Amino acid sequence: MSVADLAQKLISFASVTPQQAGCLDFIQSFLEELHFECWRLPFGAVDNLYARWGKHSPHLCFAGHIDVVPVANPVAWQHNPFSADLKDPQTVYGRGAVDMKGAIAAFLMAAQDVIRSQPTGSISFLLTSDEEGVAVDGTRQVVQWLKDRGEVVDLCLVGEPTSVKQVGDMxxxxxxxxxxxxxxxxxxxxxVAYPENFINPITILMDYLNELKRHPLDQGNELFQPSNLEITSIDVGNPTTNVVVPKAEARFNIRFNNLHNGESLQAYLRKVAAQVSSRITLTTRTSGEAFYCSNPHLTEQIVNCIERITGKPPVLSTSGGTSDARFIKDIAPVVELGLLNAMAHQDNEQAAVSDLNLLQALYAEILSSFLLLKDKSIS
Known part of the structure; x- marks a missing residue:
């Protein structure tokens, strides 16, 4: 089976979050044939899989998700988004091709190849069906399970689509x-004709939001771009033109760097609110803290592996949205490497077979270097 065939097979399971739809069952069978020890870990309505080959260090874990976002506009698709058939020998097509069943297939094939060399370390898979959803009963819970078991992971590689123009460039x-x-x-x-008789919440809300937008949170640093606050909604529910409503609401999101944490930002937001009006209340939720891989030896090893295969060193970045790496960083150094990100979540999602082959080669090189200790800097 080629990596393209395997990726298309994984795509054929309509595992719209949080359903695994048989995808984890198939992967478990694949891994058990390679003599991985497998644990199915259901939490709430979410099914998860952890599988490990080997008992010793160094231990490299591949983390990913088999759940996909829904197909919102089926008529826009040229083919069945969950087909098991390759429509084009040069292209893997369907929901999840890029995000991220293609990467899972590439790592499965790379692991199969490297295991033939009988490495002294360990390879594991942490796969969830709850990354595209609320992300409560997936990787977060499995990480806690690994903590409770005392499992030691020396490096975690997450297969999110990170590449921009060429696989491995970021x-x-x-x-x-x-x-x-x-x-x-x-x-x-x-x-509205009697301002002495009302208190306009919209005016207060605008004052608060303007105050927040007027003052940048920071200028960024050598690792991260500046933190950014974006207003995503303002709601008053007023169908009239001559009545001031009693309540106004807004939502915003802050993507923040390592100069802040969720708690410090919440304190700042409440301080500004108190300065503007006592009528402001905030409800906050931190879905992930800023983090980065602080082990230069590991990042250097990844760079060396990619450069050996592609001829170019990758850009090391902290840009983009959140991923399940935000949970894994509590138990292991973590980096992310996957396919081109442009087609993620798009209609007619697809990945070039050549890109899958290249990603498989990159994963195999990283596994070999890490487990066979080609580069002593990681020991």
Whole structure:
């Protein structure tokens, strides 16, 4: 079976989050044939799989998700998004081709190849069906399970689509944090002609949001771009033109670098709110803290592996959205490397077979270098 055939087979399982739809069953069978020890880990309505080959260090874990986003516009697709058939010998087509069943297939094939060399270390897979959803009962729970078992992971490689123009041209060595905020301003309703009789919550809300946008959070640093606050919604629910509503709401998100954490930002937001009006209340949720791989030997090893295969060193980046790496960083150094990100979540999602072959080669080189200790800097 080629990596393209395997990727198309994985795509054929319609594992729309949080359903695994038989995909984890298939992968478990594949890994058991390679003598991986497998654990199925259901938490809530989410199914997860952890599998390990080997008992010793160094231990490299591949983490990924088999769940995919829904097909929102089926008529826009040229082919069945969950077909098991390769429509074109040069292309793997379907929902999840890029994000991220193609990467899972590439690592499965790379692991199969490297195991033939009988490495002294260990290879594991951490796969969830809850990355594209609320991400509560997936990787987060499996990480806690690994902690409780005392499992030691020396490096985790996440297969998110990180590449831009060529597979391997960018590696994520960290991610910004993410803070979601709901703002509620309670005013007093009234007729617009009598301002002495109402308190306009919209005015207060605008003052607060303008104050936040007026002052940049930071200028960034050598690892991260500047933190950014973006207003995503303002809601008042007013169908009239002559009535001031009693309440106004807004939502915004902050993608923040390692100069902040969720707690410090929440304190800042509440401080500014208190300065503007006592009528402002905030509801906040930090979905992930900023982090980066602080082990220069590991990142150097990844760079060396990629350069040996592609002839060019990758860009080391912390840009983009969040991923399950935000949970894994609590138990292991983590980096992310995968296919081109342009087609992720798009209609007619697809990946070039040549890109899958290249990614398989990169994963195999990283596995060999790490487990066979080609580069002593990782020992």
């Amino acid at each position: 590696v994520k060595i960290g991610r910004r944090g993410s803070l979601n905020v709901q703002v509620t301003v309670q005013g007093q309703a009234g007729h």
